[in-house]
Amino acid sequence: MTAQSATFPDRQTGALRALWLTALTMALIIAQALMAQARPDSFSDLVDKVSPAVVNITTSTVVARGAGPSPIVPEGSPFEDFFREFRDRNGEGDRPRRTSALGSGFVISEDGFVVTNNHVIESADEIIIEFFSGQELTAEVIGTDPKTDIALLKVEADEPLPFVTFGDSDTARVGDWVMAMGNPLGQGFSASAGIVSARNRALSGTYDDYIQTDAAINRGNSGGPLFNMESQVIGVNTAILSPTGGSIGIGFSMASNVVTRVVDQLKEYGETRRGWLGVRIQDVTDDVAEAMGLEEVRGALVTDVPEGPAAEAGMKAGDVILSFDGKQVQDTRELVRQVGNTEVGKAVRVMVFREGKTQSLKVTLGRREEAEGAVPAAQIEEDEGGEALSQEILGLTISPLDDELRGQLELDSDATGLVVTDVDNLSEAYEKGVRAGDLITEAGQQQVTSLGDLEDRIDEAREAGRKSILLLVRRAGEPRFVALPVETDE
Numbered sequence: 001m002t003a004q005s006a007t008f009p010d011r012q013t014g015a016l017r018a019l020w021l022t023a024l025t026m027a028l029i030i031a032q033a034l035m036a037q038a039r040p041d042s043f044s045d046l047v048d049k050v051s052p053a054v055v056n057i058t059t060s061t062v063v064a065r066g067a068g069p070s071p072i073v074p075e076g077s078p079f080e081d082f083f084r085e086f087r088d089r090n091g092e093g094d095r096p097r098r099t100s101a102l103g104s105g106f107v108i109s110e111d112g113f114v115v116t117n118n119h120v121i122e123s124a125d126e127i128i129i130e131f132f133s134g135q136e137l138t139a140e141v142i143g144t145d146p147k148t149d150i151a152l153l154k155v156e157a158d159e160p161l162p163f164v165t166f167g168d169s170d171t172a173r174v175g176d177w178v179m180a181m182g183n184p185l186g187q188g189f190s191a192s193a194g195i196v197s198a199r200n201r202a203l204s205g206t207y208d209d210y211i212q213t214d215a216a217i218n219r220g221n222s223g224g225p226l227f228n229m230e231s232q233v234i235g236v237n238t239a240i241l242s243p244t245g246g247s248i249g250i251g252f253s254m255a256s257n258v259v260t261r262v263v264d265q266l267k268e269y270g271e272t273r274r275g276w277l278g279v280r281i282q283d284v285t286d287d288v289a290e291a292m293g294l295e296e297v298r299g300a301l302v303t304d305v306p307e308g309p310a311a312e313a314g315m316k317a318g319d320v321i322l323s324f325d326g327k328q329v330q331d332t333r334e335l336v337r338q339v340g341n342t343e344v345g346k347a348v349r350v351m352v353f354r355e356g357k358t359q360s361l362k363v364t365l366g367r368r369e370e371a372e373g374a375v376p377a378a379q380i381e382e383d384e385g386g387e388a389l390s391q392e393i394l395g396l397t398i399s400p401l402d403d404e405l406r407g408q409l410e411l412d413s414d415a416t417g418l419v420v421t422d423v424d425n426l427s428e429a430y431e432k433g434v435r436a437g438d439l440i441t442e443a444g445q446q447q448v449t450s451l452g453d454l455e456d457r458i459d460e461a462r463e464a465g466r467k468s469i470l471l472l473v474r475r476a477g478e479p480r481f482v483a484l485p486v487e488t489d490e
Contacts, residue, residue, distance in 0.1 A: 040229065043179055047191050049231050051132045052162035056183040057103040057116055057139075057223060059124035104182030104224030105129070105153065106233065108263070110160035112137075114153040115263060116223030117238055118144045121151050129155050132189055143266030148207050149238055150259055151223075152266040164225065167232025169255035172196050172211060180215040180237055180251070182224025192216035194249070201252060203239060206336055210252040211235045217251035226253040235259075261341060275342035276368035277324075277350075278308025280479060281332045284320060287483035291461070291468035292445075293356055294320065298328075300335040302352075303472065303479040308371060310350075313363040317472060317479065318445040319352040340368065355445065391451050393458070394469075394484045395427025396420050396434065400450055409437065416449045417441040417474075432482050434473060441479075442472035461486050 040046075103120030107113070114129060121127055127139040139153040155161075172178075176196045184190050194215030201210040213226065217237050226235035235253025242248050265272050281300040289297045299320040305311045321329050325348040329335045342348060344367040352359050390399040398418045399405065405419050406412075420438040423430045440448060443457035461469040468483040 040177065043191065043193050046179060046227065046229065046231055047181075050164050050181065050225070050227060051189065053107045053164040054132065054181045054189065054225060055105045055107065055114060056130040056188065057105050057120055058128045058130065059101045059103070059121055060126045060128075061101075061124055102183055102186045102220045103222045104220065104237070106181075106225040107161050107163040108166070108233075109163050112155040112157055112161055113142070113263075113267065114139060114155060115236060115259065116151050116153060117236065118146050118149045118151040120223045121153065122146075127153060129153070131161075143270040143272075145262045145266065145272045147205055147272070148254055148258055148262050149205075150236065150254065150262045150266075152263055164227075164231065164233055166256045166260050167228055167230065167234045169209075169211060169234045169257045172199065172228065172234050174199060177229055178211075178213055178215055178234070179227045180213065180217055180221060180224060180253075181227070182217075182221035182237060184216070184218035184220045186220050197250070202333065203252065207258060207340055209255040209258045209337070210238070211255055213251050213253060214249040215251060216247040216249075217253075218247050219245070221251075232256075272369060273344050274340040274368040275344055275346070275365040276309065276371045277335075277339045277363060278306060278310040278366060278371065279315060279321075280304040280306075281321070281335065282480050283331050285483065287468045287485075288470060288481060291466055291470040291483040292320065292353070293466075294353060298322070298330050299353065300329055300332045301481055303481055309363050309366045310361075313350070313361045315350070315352065315361055315363070316354065318442065318470075318481075319354050321350060321352055322358065323349075323351040325349060339365065390421055393451075393454065394486075395424040395429040397422035398440065398451065398454065401439070409439070411439070415439070416447070418448055418451065418454060420473075429482070429484050432484070434482060434484075435475070437475065439474045440471050441474055442470075444469055445472075458486050 101120070101124075103116055105114045105116035105120070108115055121141060122144070127141070129137045129139045137155040137157060139155045142152040142154050144151040174196050177193065178196055179191055179193045181189070181191050192215045194213050196211055197214050198212035201212045202208040203210060211226065211234065213235075215226070217240050221237045224237045225233040226237055228234050234256045236256075236259050237251065237253045239252045240247055241250040241252070262272060280303045282303055284294065284297055284299050284301050286297055288301060299322045302310075302315060302317055302319045302321065304317055305315050321335060323329055324335060324338050325342060327338060329338070342365055344365055347362055347364045350361045350363050352361060390397050397420070399421050401411070401415065401417050401419050406415060409419065418440040420434060420436055420440065422436055423434055440454070442448060443454050444461055446457060448454045448457060458469055467485060469486050471482050471484060472479055473482050
């Protein structure tokens with residue numbers, strides 16, 4: 001009895017120990033799985049899964065013989081005949097020649113739609129799609145969008161094609177693992193891995209929204225996909241930053257949430273259809289906000305309202321757009337994206353700040369593609385004259401606009417305002433880009449046609465306790481607001 005009672009606790013302890021070891025083992029397995037997800041031991045499974053949908057793209061273009069680079073030889077030089085004979089012997093004289101270029105792409109549907117960069121296929125006479133299996137098909141262009149550098153192609157196949165799907169680029173976080181695939185330097189199918197280095201990068205385009213990555217991207221990778229670890233495309237590899245022309249770990253992929261909208265429109269219409277508000281805008285700076293009495297430094301400052309949707313809705317130069325279609329506007333870039341992503345013809349509410357109050361306007365959007373180039377820019381030249389009836393103020397030498405100045409600046413006969421004839425190089429006006437030849441049409445958001453008008457507006461700003469006054473300055477048909485300190489008035 002005693003022996004049996006003595007062994008029972010030992011058996012219980014052994015069972016608990018076994019249970020504890022099992023739980024520890026499971027915890028280690030789960031931890032290893034989580035670590036593997038955070039830092040994969042291999043990308044091979046991902047490569048195997050997506051490779052069939054990634055394609056190499058070869059384009060060919062017929063160009064004139066004289067279109068390419070040629071040796072620079074002085075006319076009449078004894079070497080002139082030598083180079084002509086060499087060129088004729090190797091290139092059949094001045095006959096047109098066919099050039100080739102390489103790029104990448106990926107299939108997004110089983111019926112053969114292929115996404116790539118516009119610059120990969122631009123001006124191409126023939127486009128050949130090569131699959132991982134070695135199969136080659138000829139592609140036709142469905143539509144292109146140079147603004148985002150995206151092109152949509154189509155191939156016809158006898159059977160459904162393997163394809164990949166887009167992911168939500170907005171959920172990608174800096175530090176996430178990504179994999180780029182493509183045809184770098186014409187070497188064929190290749191994969192490279194890295195992380196998301198930065199988000200929301202802009203290069204030079206209006207609608208830029210790039211994911212920056214250190215995954216190796218080189219020439220030939222253009223148009224290829226950037227995958228997340230769920231085998232979803234979150235970017236289209238487009239550009240690199242490099243002093244050498246090769247990858248130094250700074251690559252840019254156009255975010256999938258931009259690409260999908262473009263692809264959907266190209267598929268449906270063969271072209272893009274972006275919303276158009278019809279305003280010229282600039283960012284709100286600290287001094288502009290102070291001069292206008294804005295509590296927050298945000299929004300888009302309207303500098304001009306040409307004929308279009310915004311003008312029809314009653315928007316005015318000097319308005320600050322604070323929200324668009326129910327969404328706050330932080331800066332001009334955000335507004336451009338919001339408007340461009342909105343359906344053409346949609347009536348939206350736009351909240352503006354005007355003369356110290358907010359006001360709601362209802363605007364029916366037009367189509368940007370139809371409006372581009374519709375508003376001609378006035379031509380304004382620099383002028384160094386204007387000595388008569390001038391006055392030095394705010395670091396500027398200013399003269400009223402008369403017929404002589406209108407002629408010198410090539411302005412319309414009904415143009416009004418004050419002409420900047422000189423700028424103090426040490427003044428804040430000079431630092432902010434005001435130059436001789438600029439035309440000041442508004443001060444304190446009111447029209448000015450005489451020096452007295454400008455002085456009155458400056459006095460009003462001082463009396464209101466403003467540190468700056470807002471000037472609407474026009475140059476080469478492009479208006480912009482400049483805030484200048486009123487304390488410096490002499």
